Amino acid sequence: MAFLASASSDDIPPGMRGQDSAASGGTVAGYQPGLDGLRALCLFGVLLFHSDVAWMSGGFLGVSTFFTLSGYLITSLLVAEIRRAGRVSLSAFWERRLRRLAPAAILAVAAVVAAAPIWLPLAQRERLAGDALAALAYLVNWRFVRADYAYALIFVDPSPLQHFWSLAIEAQFYLVYPLFVGLLLRPGRGTFTLGVSLASLAAVSVGLSLLPAIAGNGTDRIYYGSDTRAAELLVGGLGGLYGARIPDGLVRWLAPAALAAILAIWSAATIDDVWLYHGGFAAYALLSLAVVLGATRPTLVRACLDPAWLRWVGRVSYGGYVYHWPVFLLLPGSRLGLAPWPTFVLRVFVTLALAGVSARWVEEPIRRGRVLRGRSFWATMGAATAAVVGCAVVLDPGSVVDQVAIEIDGDREEVVGGARRWAAFGDSTALSIAVGMRQFAAATPGVARAAGDARLGCGLLDEGRFFNRGAWSEVADECRDAPGRWAEVVRRSRIDVAIVLVGAWESRDWRLPGVRGDLSLGHPVLDAAIRARVEAAMDSLREAGALVVWLTAPHLGVPDKALPRHLAALRLAAQPERQDRLNEIIRDAAAGRDDVVVVDLAEMVRAWPGGEFDRTLRPDSTHFGRDGSIRLFAEVLGPEILGATRARAR
Numbered sequence: 292m293a294f295l296a297s298a299s300s301d302d303i304p305p306g307m308r309g310q311d312s313a314a315s316g317g318t319v320a321g322y323q324p325g326l327d328g329l330r331a332l333c334l335f336g337v338l339l340f341h342s343d344v345a346w347m348s349g350g351f352l353g354v355s356t357f358f359t360l361s362g363y364l365i366t367s368l369l370v371a372e373i374r375r376a377g378r379v380s381l382s383a384f385w386e387r388r389l390r391r392l393a394p395a396a397i398l399a400v401a402a403v404v405a406a407a408p409i410w411l412p413l414a415q416r417e418r419l420a421g422d423a424l425a426a427l428a429y430l431v432n433w434r435f436v437r438a439d440y441a442y443a444l445i446f447v448d449p450s451p452l453q454h455f456w457s458l459a460i461e462a463q464f465y466l467v468y469p470l471f472v473g474l475l476l477r478p479g480r481g482t483f484t485l486g487v488s489l490a491s492l493a494a495v496s497v498g499l500s501l502l503p504a505i506a507g508n509g510t511d512r513i514y515y516g517s518d519t520r521a522a523e524l525l526v527g528g529l530g531g532l533y534g535a536r537i538p539d540g541l542v543r544w545l546a547p548a549a550l551a552a553i554l555a556i557w558s559a560a561t562i563d564d565v566w567l568y569h570g571g572f573a574a575y576a577l578l579s580l581a582v583v584l585g586a587t588r589p590t591l592v593r594a595c596l597d598p599a600w601l602r603w604v605g606r607v608s609y610g611g612y613v614y615h616w617p618v619f620l621l622l623p624g625s626r627l628g629l630a631p632w633p634t635f636v637l638r639v640f641v642t643l644a645l646a647g648v649s650a651r652w653v654e655e656p657i658r659r660g661r662v663l664r665g666r667s668f669w670a671t672m673g674a675a676t677a678a679v680v681g682c683a684v685v686l687d688p689g690s691v692v693d694q695v696a697i698e699i700d701g702d703r704e705e706v707v708g709g710a711r712r713w714a715a716f717g718d719s720t721a722l723s724i725a726v727g728m729r730q731f732a733a734a735t736p737g738v739a740r741a742a743g744d745a746r747l748g749c750g751l752l753d754e755g756r757f758f759n760r761g762a763w764s765e766v767a768d769e770c771r772d773a774p775g776r777w778a779e780v781v782r783r784s785r786i787d788v789a790i791v792l793v794g795a796w797e798s799r800d801w802r803l804p805g806v807r808g809d810l811s812l813g814h815p816v817l818d819a820a821i822r823a824r825v826e827a828a829m830d831s832l833r834e835a836g837a838l839v840v841w842l843t844a845p846h847l848g849v850p851d852k853a854l855p856r857h858l859a860a861l862r863l864a865a866q867p868e869r870q871d872r873l874n875e876i877i878r879d880a881a882a883g884r885d886d887v888v889v890v891d892l893a894e895m896v897r898a899w900p901g902g903e904f905d906r907t908l909r910p911d912s913t914h915f916g917r918d919g920s921i922r923l924f925a926e927v928l929g930p931e932i933l934g935a936t937r938a939r940a941r
Contacts, residue, residue, distance in 0.1 A: 323586065323587045324593075324596075324597060324602050325585075325586030325587060325592070325593035325596045325597060326360065326364075326583070326586050326587065326596075326605070327596075327601070327602040327603075327604075327605030327606050327608075328586065328593075328595070328596025328597055328598070328601045328602055328605055329356070329360065329582065329583065329586045329596055329605070330357070330360075330604075330605035330606075330608040331596075331601045331602070331603075331604035331605040331608055332353075332596065332601070333353030333354075333356050333357055333608075334353065334604065334605075334608045334611050334612060335350075335353075335604075336349075336350035336351075336352070336353035336557055337350055337351065337353045337354065337612065337615075338350075338615060338635075338638070338639060338642070339635075340353075341615070341616070341619055342619070342631070342634075342635045342638070344631075344635075346558050347557055347558065348557075348558070348559070348560060348561045348562075349556050349557040349558065349559060349560030349561065349562075350557050351562055352553070352556060352557060352560065352575060353557075354457050355523050355572055355575050355576060355579060356553070356579040356582070356583075357457075358457075358460070358461070358520065358523035358524045358527065358576070359523050359524065359526055359527035359530070359576045359579040359580055359583065360527060360579070360583050361461055361464070361524060361527060362464075362523070362524035362525060362526065362527025362528040362530070362531065363527035363528070363530045363531040363534070363580065363583050364527075364531065365464075365465070365468065365469075365527075365528070365531070366472065366527070366528040366529075366530075366531030366532055367531040369384075369468075369469055369472045369473070369476075370472070370476065370482075370531065370532065373472070373473065373476050373477070373478060374478060377478045378473060379469050379472065379473040381469055381470070381473075384465075384469050385465070385466075385469075386668070388462075388465045389672065390657055390658045390660075390668065391609070391654075391658055392458065392462065392609075393672050393676075394649075394653050394654050394657045394658075394672075395609060395610045395613045395614075395649050395653065395654050396426070396427065396455070396458065396613060397427065397672070397675050397676060397679060398649065398653060399613045399614055399617065400423050400426055400427060400452065400679050401675075401678075401679045401682075402617065403419070403423075403451045403452060403617050404419065404423055404679055404682050404683045404686065405682070406621075407419055407683075407686060408686060410621065411451070416686070416687070417687065418450060419450070419451075419452075419683055419686075419687065420680070420683040420684045420686075420687040421434065422434070422450045422451075422452045423452065423679060423680055423683040424680050424683070425455075425459075426452045426455040426458075426459070427676045427679065427680065429458060429459040429462035429463060430459055430463075431452065431455045431456055431458075431459045432456040432457075432459040432460055432515040432516070432517060433459075433515070433516075433517075435453070435456055435511065435515050436511055436512050436515045436516065449620075451616060451617045451620050452616075453616060454612065454613075454615075454616040456515050458613075459517075460515075460517050460520055460524075461524075463517050464517070464521070464524050468524075468528075471488075472485065475488055482532050482533070485532065486529065486532055486533065489525050489528045489529050489532065490525075490529060492521065492525055493521070493522040493525040493526060493529070493573060494522075496518060496519060496520070496521040496522035496525065496573070497522050497570045497573050499516075499518050499519050500513045500516075500519040500568055500569070500570070500572075501569060501570070505519065506568065510563070510568050513568045514562075514568075520572065522572065522573035522576060523572055523573060523575075523576040523579075526573065526576035526577060526579075526580055527576070527579075527580060527583070529580075530580040530583060530584065534580075534583075534584050537584060539588055539589070542581070542584045542585055542588050542590060543585075543588070543589075543590050543591075545581050545584075545585070546581050546582055546584060546585020546586075546588070546590050546591070546592040547585065547590065547591045547592055548581075549578040549579075549581035549582050549585070550582045550585065550592050550595075552578050553575075553578050553579070553582060556575065556578075604643065606650065607643065607646040607647050607649075607650045608646075609646075609654070610645065610646035610647075610649040610650050610654060611642055611643055611646040613646075614642055614645045614646055614649070615638070615642040618638055618641050618642050618645070619638055619642075622634065622637060622638050622641065711737060711738060711739070711787040711788055711936065712739050712740070712741040712784065712785060712786045712787045712788065713728060713732060713738060713739070713740055713741070713786075713787070713788045713790060713932075714740070714741045714742060714743030714744075714780070714781075714784065714786045714788070714789060714790065715728060715743040715745045715790050715791075715792070716743045716744050716745060716773075716777050716780075716789055716790065716791045716792075716828075716832075717745050717791050717792040717793045718745065718746065718747070718748070718749055718750055718792070718793050718794075718795055718796060719745070719746070719747045719748065719795070719914060720792050720793075720794065720795055720844075720913060720914055720915070721743075721745035721790070721791070721792040721793070722745035722746070722747070723914035723915040723916075723920060724792065724915050724920050724923070724924070724928075725745070725920075726917050726920050726921060727915065727917075727919075727920030727921045727922070727923055727924035727925070727928070727929075728740060728790070728920075728924055728929075730921045730924065730925070731921075731924040731925060731929035734925075735929065735933065738933065741784045741785075741786050742780070742784055743777075743780060743784075743786070743789070743790075744773075744776055744777050744780045745792075746769065746770065748767060748770065748796070749767070749769065749770035749773065749796070750770070750773075750793050750794075750795070750796030750797050751773050751793055751796075751797060751821065751824035751825065751828060752766065752796070752797065752801065752820060752821065752824055753766050753770060753771040753772060753773065753824075754766065754803065754804055755801050755802050755803040755804055756801070756802045757796060757799045757800065757801050757802075758799055758800040758801075758809070758863065759799060763802060773824070773828060774824070774827040774828040774830075774831035774832075775831065777789065777828060777831060777832055777835075778831040778832060778834065778835040779835075781832060781835035781836060781837045782835050782836070785836075786836075786837050787836075787837060787838060788837060788838050788840055788932070788936055789832045789837040789838070789839050789840065790840045790842065790932065791828065791832075791839065791840070791841045791842065792841075792842040792844070792892065793844065794844025794845075794847070794870055794873055795844075795847060795864065795913060797812065797821050797844075797873055798811075798812055798844075798847065798864040798865075798866075798869040798870055798873060799811075799863065799864045800863055801817055801820075803816065803817065803820060811863070811869060812868075812869040812870075812872040812873055813868065813869070813872050818872065818876060821873065821876055822876045822879070822880055825841075825876060825877060825880045826880045829841070829880060829881065829884055829887050830884075833884070833885070833886045833887065837886075838886050838887075838888070838936055839881075839884075839886060839887045839888065840888050840890055840932050840935060840936065841877055841881060841887065841888070841889050841890070842889075842890050842892040842928075843874040843877060843878075843889065843890070843891050843892050843893040843894070844870045844873050844874060844877075844892075844893060845870065845892060845893045845896040845897070845903060845909075846865070846867045846870050846893065846896075846897075846903055847861075847864055847865040847870065847912065847913050848865055848903075848904045848909075848911075848912025848913065849861045849862055849865050849912065865912075870893065874893055877889060888935045888936070890928070890931050890932055890935060892928060895923070895927045895928060895931075896908070896909075905919075907919055908922075908923065
């Protein structure tokens with residue numbers, strides 16, 4: 292989750308290598324092997340974290356360490372250049388950065404785009420063109436902040452370019468930071484103004500993460516925001532500015548203690564820990580800075596990070612990071628039939644092999660200017676970027692949701708006299724059965740399809756907050772008053788049979804107005820609130836003239852490739868007893884109500900030949916896939932609904 296392309300000795304201007312910190316005015320001027328060892332350590336933390344290893348639940352913080360390391364090194368280099376040449380050559384600086392970042396990034400995105408038609412499910416491919424453009428423009432972190440995008444990632448495999456968010460943050464930092472340093476640091480002047488400015492901006496960054504306007508939008512806004520993560524880079528900048536003044540004796544005992552603390556945090560922290568988003572990332576950056584200083588001095592930390600194999604991994608760590616996430620998605624243990632640790636070893640081997648080849652034959656020749664010199668570099672990078680994005684656009688399958696909506700709306704004009712109109716109502720699970728319902732209606736005399744009201748992210752409850760993506764979220768305005776909306780659709784479209792399916796949102800933890808504590812299904816207060824909404828929906832649909840077919844909610848599962856940021860909420864919602872309790876509420880509410888039929892979809896899914904979490908039926912363990920939806924309706928659900936509606940019609 293970080294880009295691991297921190298500055299190295301190759302970024303030092305000619306003539307500066309070998310000078311000590313006192314001469315250069317920075318903290319480090321020459322190659323520091325301990326920093327490569329640190330890069331490798333952080334990469335392994337990220338790899339273990341992405342493998343969902345329980346004792347490395349905080350490995351994602353390797354990203355934060357890399358942010359701090361980048362700030363430290365870039366500041367050291369900029370200070371040295373200003374004191375040597377009197378100014379910063381922005382064009383040279385930006386070209387060095389782009390030569391370091393762009394080749395492997397473009398190659399990784401190109402490989403993902405090329406493989407997408409045979410590898411990625413449709414729901415992922417519909418976002419790939421936008422992801423590719425945002426990734427190569429180094430703006431993808433802001434794309435992931437969007438609420439609609441974050442919602443889509445809950446239920447389907449995450450983007451194969453998800454990890455590019457940290458490249459975006461660092462690239463934005465590289466664009467602005469040298470201008471800032473060049474303005475505030477002049478030859479012959481002290482560092483006081485620059486130091487105060489860096490500290491002030493770091494404090495502002497932490498303060499932004501505490502503002503209700505930002506924190507209230509969930510932890511994604513803080514996690515992906517360049518402004519809210521800037522403190523980690525700026526702490527590194529302060530280290531690059533003043534680290535040389537810290538005595539070796541102090542660093543000698545401080546660095547090992549900081550490294551021990553970091554490893555302890557990696558083993559215990561989780562990505563949903565509130566303290567991280569309340570200044571914790573900045574506090575952790577101070578530990579990272581202490582370890583960085585220890586890696587550049589004769590300390591125990593540098594000795595531990597010095598093995599040759601570890602330094603080699605550090606030297607290819609940028610490519611290792613860029614390629615690892617697509618490799619991990621392509622090689623899940625469930626597909627390989629391997630146990631977790633053999634799967635991890637295979638993934639790491641493939642990742643490092645790709646990184647080694649990339650470094651040897653692509654990155655280093657371009658980075659060192661052996662190929663693509665002068666204007667040819669810019670022209671080639673621009674053409675390659677345009678070609679990759681163009682291919683992604685050409686291969687874009689369009690929106691899955693739009694395709695389903697077009698299919699539903701198209702049926703409205705094809706209804707023949709005497710046919711009973713069926714329509715789906717509920718959340719995204721109801722939307723996911725639309726294709727199967729359409730196929731069944733087309734093949735069944737007397738049945739037609741009409742547009743219902745199935746919405747992404749919308750359940751029945753419309754007050755309070757629910758636990759989602761590591762934060763407590765408000766109910767969206769478009770999700771309010773489901774009973775009233777549904778009744779209006781029934782009247783407008785003259786719907787005869789309203790098929791309702793909800794459950795993914797009702798099974799989450801809730802906080803209701805006037806009630807203390809977190810509530811989940813099984814708590815009398817939440818049960819009563821949900822029952823009231825179920826009864827209101829049933830009555831509204833009946834009064835509007837529809838026969839109500841309410842489907843019981845199948846058990847939910849946690850997708851194999853769910854983003855770690857979403858795991859806490861998903862695991863809570865996936866507790867089987869929650870869906871079972873919801874189904875009890877549905878049956879109780881339907882008892883004694885005319886024109887309400889409960890069809891046991893949950894039992895149909897449990898009895899499915901491949902089991903209730905068969906990926907051919909529900910690829911993400913929640914939503915029904917296209918083929919699974921068609922088969923489900925044809926074999927069991929369609930005939931059951933048809934029989935129930937005909938029985939009520941008599």
